[in-house]
Amino acid sequence: MFWRKFEERLFNLLIRVATLIIVGCLFIIVLTILVKGFPAMSWDMVSRIPSGGFYLGKEGGVLNAIIGSLYLGLGASIFSLVLSIPIVVYINIYSRSTSRFAQFIRISLDILYGIPSIVYGAFGFVLMIAFGLKVSLLAGIITVGLLVLPIMARTMDEVIRTIPKELGDASLSLGATKWETAMKVIMRQAFPGVLTAILLGFGRAVGDAASVIFTTGFTDNIPTSVLQPAATLPLAIFFQLGSPIKEVVDRAYASSLILTVIILIISISSRLLFKRFNKNVIK
Amino acid sequence: MSTGRILKDRIAGKSVWLVTLFSGLILFLIIVGLYLKSAPILHSHSLSDLLFESKWKPGKNQFGFLPYILSTVYVTFISLVIAVPLCVLCAIYMSEYANKKVKGFVTSLVDILAGIPSVIFGIWGIILIVPFISNKLAPAFGHEDSTGYSILAGGLVLAVMVFPIVIHIMLEVLRTVPVELREASLSLGANKWETIKKVVLRKAAPGISAAIVLGFSRAFGETLAVLMVVGNTALIPKSLFDSGYPLPALIANNYGEMMSIPLYDSALMFAALLLLTVILVFNVIARMVIMRLEKQMI
Incomplete structure (x- = not known):
């Protein structure tokens, strides 16, 4: 006892x-x-690019990496969104609910989600060789876009699956086509979820390092075209942390603070936005 | 008018189908792409030589992956030994004891933890974990010469990184255990802990193992955080305080040289293929277990 x-x-x-x-x-x-x-942290840190080389130069900041990360995050999110929306529309609205194909797509997205980013990096490298693409922002956007795709698509899918089936049925019975139902009823209803999914994907794209090592490279300058390499915050931390010069290591610490703040803002705002927009959804 | 609408619907239907088909092919493309790139090394070296040899001298055409494979396994194993008990206990608290407020709070914190990039975990490891191991832990166990950059540091950092995914899945699994089972056990006079131990955990065991397997595959492929704290020497680690060199770190560290030495790029792509294969196998098994559980609940 x-x-x-x-x-x-x-x-x-x-x-x-x-x-x-x-x-x-x-x-x-x-x-x-x-x-x-x-x-x-200092004002120079967020407003200047490193001068005299990122590894040895004592002056300047990490503006190149901040801008590079934002470009990469935006590009990858848009690329992945353009693919995710058709996928969730197809597996939820066009296919039958017992469809084996839709089931297969869900499982394959789940498995893609589990694949580590270094493997995406290696695959991005294979793609670059196949298409004759150099280390560039574009190669990074495609690779990271593919990495983010399963996260975005599955998050949206989970949200859409919680929408009552009657809502879609009502729209179809009034004579709307499936496409009209998808865009005007289901997607509108799923809007908060879609927003969360985009932010989630963006956060992941900004923070990922292993996939951009091969594909986006690193540079001291701000890229002016998608065919140029770009610096990213995670790699700015990784490369500068190993430097023997104190000012450079400080740049790495500042970069990690900037990256953490960006990620925290994204994750908190996605929560707040979801709550706010979820009020407008028909329950 | 109405034919226009129907036409639009048809075209949209076909295009979303095409995109979906493409997404189903991505996995296949990754496997084929990596296989084609690693084919040269698979032709010139036997698979068992690659997997079980420990001599790594790309310049002399020697590619033994054993130290890398063992480092990966060790680091992953250490992280799970630390993470699994903590995650099981935390998941039990959240699903069986915590009130709604606490549960919501902890869940959002765990979600935030899931969103933190791996470099941040790495820099945290370098600032806190590595000095702690080299100054306190290693001397206490008689390893005065340890730099702190060790498989233990890698395992500790990884453990924190797998918390979110393991807890998340365990909570889903515990939710599938019917309330009636708990009530039946309680009504027979078992106390709450006995009910959890003998009814809830037993019922949830397959799902909990699936959660652990998914955590394992997360840890197995994690790159940057581990790379930053594990030391990266290509020797088979003999103790917790020795440094190691996991496979993902090998790939990430050598992207610069790989084009200048023959077969080197192929060897690194083979490393990626190896990671992918292990993770695919574990993922498929775990997903199947979870799907079966979800079906049972309906």
């Missing part, structure tokens, strides 16, 4: 401690980045 009580008490404690540890990790990570990043 004593053992039963004791065991329950013990595990009552353990599960709380485990949860605290997991939540605590997030706070410690953010705190570490803040403590190291704040002293390194």
